[in-house]
Amino acid sequence: MGAPFSIPPPVPRMWIAGALVSATGQAPVLNPATLTPVTTAPLATCDDLDRAVDGARAAQPGWANRSFTDRAATLGRMADVLIAHVEELAWLTTLEQGKPLTAARGEVMRAAGAMREIAGIEIPRQTIRSDATGRVDLIYRPLGVIGAITPWNVPLILAAPKIASALYAGNAVILKPAPTTPLASLRMGELWAQEIASDDLPPGLVSILSGGNDLGTWMTAHAGIDKISFTGSVESGKKVMAASAGTLKRVTLELGGNDPAILLDDVDIPSIVPALFGGAFGLSGQLCMGIKRLYASASIYEDVVAAMTAAAKAAVVGDGTDPDVTVGPVQNEAQYRRVLDLIEDTRRQPGVRITAGGRASERTGYFIEPTIVADIAEGTRIVDEEQFGPVLPILKYDTVDEAVHRANASEFGLGASVWTQDVARGAEIAARLEAGYTWVNSHVGTTRDLPFGGIKQSGIGRQGHFIGVTSDMEPQVIVIPAAGTADESRIQALEFSE
Incomplete structure (x- = not known):
């Protein structure tokens, strides 16, 4: 263009x-x-x-x-x-x-x-x-x-x-x-x-x-x-x-953050995948509040992996000035090298599947193909560290209590989300997550009339x-003694901290 x-x-x-x-x-x-x-x-x-x-x-x-x-x-x-x-x-x-x-x-x-x-x-x-x-x-x-x-x-x-x-x-x-x-x-x-x-x-x-x-x-x-x-x-x-x-x-x-997103077993996978993908891969994954760990119930795990893999493969990677591009480059060389190192470390883990991406793009620039990692668990760098790049590990859990415990077992606590068709249940679980900002059925996004941190x-x-x-x-603190009627009316008029 x-x-x-x-x-x-x-x-x-x-x-x-x-x-x-x-x-x-x-x-x-x-x-x-x-x-x-x-x-x-x-x-x-x-x-x-x-x-x-x-x-x-x-x-x-x-x-x-x-x-x-x-x-x-x-x-x-x-x-x-x-x-x-x-x-x-x-x-x-x-x-x-x-x-x-x-x-x-x-x-x-x-x-x-x-x-x-x-x-x-x-x-x-x-x-x-x-x-x-x-x-x-x-x-x-x-x-x-x-x-x-x-x-x-x-x-x-x-x-x-x-x-x-x-x-x-x-x-x-x-x-x-x-x-x-x-x-x-x-x-x-x-x-x-x-x-x-x-x-x-x-x-x-x-x-x-x-x-x-x-x-x-x-x-x-x-x-x-x-x-x-x-x-x-x-x-x-x-x-x-x-x-x-x-x-x-x-x-x-x-x-930094290592934000978890927990998918309950009642979610409608096709309807939430676009939001999940955007929450994880928006800005090429370089967002402090972005999804860094995706926890899926065992009953839906393979379906989630397949859907997210398809979304990653469909993404258009390239120069942000091209109107068709959906995923741009990593911003700088140091971060680019770090993300590639995390991917190589992941590749060496026994039993791990990299179902999409997993490599640098062949084009000039700091491009990394959107990467989905399955059959991974805590204790690996890709899960425990903040990736800050276009890489998402998907983890399997059996019970909600287990998922909450594992999501909270991190030195980070910026954001977190819960995804379910039962919004009230989602709100209850969100309140148990150790994060400064939590969402139900969304992830990423705040306004400045709300406190973020x-x-x-x-x-x-x-x-x-x-x-x-x-x-x-x-x-x-201003300590004011009892005053006469005239003074009191002037004091009552003081509404702002100037």
């Missing part, structure tokens, strides 16, 4: 303290479908970060003094900009990440929708106690400056809500996108800088810097950043937590909802 925008795209600029700037250092950004450079991206220096922090600290107090209504209006304008440029941002996302263009468009739209959802969350002034002695209120105050660090699988849908939550709570924010997928995020910053008036979005309130792992290290150690909101791997999250300890930064960590080693804290927004704030 013809390119709707210039190829290669222009080198993007960073948005630092209200100015769009280039950098002396540049790094190529590869298209994982072609292994050719899309363009180059700037590499921020430590001085660039210092300027961003100084700009954020200067802009934040005035922003914090604005009402939630005013801040929500600005978020709405920022969302409008994303929608107005959906085609350009989606094209960049596909070029740098590899996902099909339809999925990239959906990501841009969901990013805009997430900003609006966060802007609709109320943060009321709460009365803890009110009696003859007086009143005790609980309010929430902004933290100051939040550093947001995002991964390479869904760059915009993870960046936009972090920015929105920080701003809605009255903070300034500095975003660092993943070094392999910085382009759409940087372009988002350029568009906001060019199309939103400085009266609405004060200079310095948002900065977007690109760079390698050293930039993330500088952010977590910087004394001028009050919190890190991080999405990424468990091992990287541990490093963020350790590095943040020196300044007692607050942290929200959305980390994991338990165990899948993370700390939540994003979205009142819980997530107030994690970007500090609670403050």
